[in-house]
Amino acid sequence: MGQYYPFFKAYDVRARVPDELDAALAERIGRAYVAEIGARTVVVGRDMRLSSAELADALIAGLNAAGADVLDIGLCGTEEVYYGTFSQNADGGIMITASHNPKDYNGLKFVREQARPISADNGLFDIEKRAFDADFTDAATPGTRRALDQRDDYIEFLLGQIKPDQLAPLKVVANPGNGCAGLVVDKLEAHLPLDIVRMHFEPDGTLPNGIPNPLLVENRESTAAAVREHGADFGVAWDGDFDRCFFFDENGEFIEGYYIVGLIAEMLLKMNPGEAIVHDPRLTWNTLAQVEENGGRAVQSKSGHSFMKQVMRDTDALYGGEMSAHHYFRAFSYADNGHIPWLVMAQLISETGKPLSTLVSERIAAFPASGEINREIGDPDAALADLESHYSPHAESIEHVDGLSMDFGAWRFNLRKSNTEPVVRLNVEARGDTGLMRDKTDELLARLGQH
Known part of the structure; x- marks a missing residue:
């Protein structure tokens, strides 16, 4: 958590508007970003929140004052800022979004060139300090602001990640949760043999159907019911800035992200044999098995997008997936993307001829998992030490890549x-x-x- 502003987090900024984050601070952050990163060209996008346009205008004013030229891509998702940053060879990108936070929140996500992440360990808190201290100067020549409509190019990129002519005429429920994912789905549909059932499709900052967070159990039923009502082959729902996507099978059952990682790895390895696949340490066996079965090479990374992206780059991995529904792709400058996964899933269902429930149930039967369980305890360090001491005599292997992982041959856990x-x-x-x-x-x- 930030030292100067508590709403500067490990990976981004999330704050209440306007009592924590307002236009004046957004302008200072823009100036601080340029002073810290040295960016000359910056891609800026925004989500549908009611405060996003004002914050984007102020941010861009700060970037321009510091001498940076801005490519303004307007209403979009975080992945479109990533795409603009690497496709335009920009020096950086900033997305105005609070993703799945309540509607009185907003925030910022930052990247460097080639959509490389900026987080707590590589510059985010330095930007925070500069903004707090007003440690920046105006440029002798202000930068410019230019609108950039890149969505058609982005659609062409997405279609290039699959084989559209091999897709079956599937029916898919799509629920952007009144975020911005529907703007991309609308353009994709014209190029695909899919029947898209739309729900909560219009970008709406009042969030009339609740917070766009499909991880909340209460938010899942509307998508599940629509899948059943329309007899869809599967359903997909996104968070507000659609850098994460979540799946429902043809029965409306929500699918744990862990099993999605293995299925995407399987499909991509069929098209690209022998490649590296990156996974996080929380749940691993199913992913390891599917990667091995399909001739790939599994690589473990600490969870968290900055760690995953770095390991992806270091190993030139084809794909990386976390059970938290973040999916990373080499073709996407090693960044996370919320549309490639559901397109790949449509291709997997089309090519195997198996319903999603069957594809998933086969993996659940082979490697049943608890899903992530959170517990409040007084002393987490003592709890980890106690479990390691208690179970280590029986463990076949112990790892500390991300917390404590212990393998007992027939079962394993990560804490x-x-x-x-x-x-x-x-x-x-x-x-x-x-x-x-x-x-x-x-x-x-x-x-x-006991703790």
């Missing part, structure tokens, strides 16, 4: 602590034994309850 609150996050999986997975999950939770 991580939150960086911002006294919470630990537990994931448990087993090899083909749901009962064992549940028993060990209960056992671990009981032991954590």
Whole structure:
């Protein structure tokens, strides 16, 4: 959390408007960004929130005052700022968004050239300090602002990631949650043999259908019901800035992101054999198996987008996936994208001829998992030390890549602590034994309850 502004987080800015974040601060952040990054050309986009246009105007004024030229791509998703940054060879990009936060929030996401992330460990808090201290100067010659309509180019890029002529005429429920994902879906549909069932499709900053966060159980039922009502082959829902997407099978069942990673890896490896696939340490066995079965090479990374993207670059990986529904692609400058996954899924269903429920149930049966379970405890460090001490005599391997991972042959678990609150996050999986997975999950939770 930021030292000067508590709403500067590890990866971005999320703040209440206008009592924490207002136009004046957005302008200072623009000036501070240029002073810190040295950017000469910056791509700027914004989401549908009611405050986004005003904040974008102020941010751009600050960028221009500091001497940077701005390519303004307007209403969009975070991935479109990423695309603009690398496709235009810009020095950086900034997205005005608060993603899935409540409607009185807004924020900013920052990247460098080639959509490389700016986070707490590589410049974000330096931008924060400059903004707080007004540590910047006006340029002798202000920069310019130019509108850039790149969406048709972006659609062409997305279509190039799959084989549209091999898709079956599937029916897909699409729920942007009144965010901006529908702007891209509308243009994609004209090039695909898909029947798109639209819901909550209009970008609307009043969020009339609730916060666009499909991870909330109460937000899932509308998508699930639409899938069942329309007899769709699958459903997809996005958060507000659509850098994450979430899947529902043809029965309306929500699918854990862990199993989606393996399915996307399988499809991409069929088209690109022998490539590296990056995964996070929380749940691993299913991904490892699907990568191996399809001739790929699995590489582990600490969870979190800045870590995943760096490992992707270091290994030149084809794809990386986290169970949190972030999906990263080499073709997308190693950045996360919320549209490629559902297009790849449509191709997998088309080519295998199997419904999504079957594709997923086969993997769940092979590697049942608990899903992430959060627990508030008084001393997370003591809890991790206790579990490691208690279970280590029986463990086949122990890792500390991201928290504590312990492998017992027939089952394994990962336990991580939150960086911002006294919470630990537990994931448990087993090899083909749901009962064992549940028993060990209960056992671990009981032991954590002692802390």
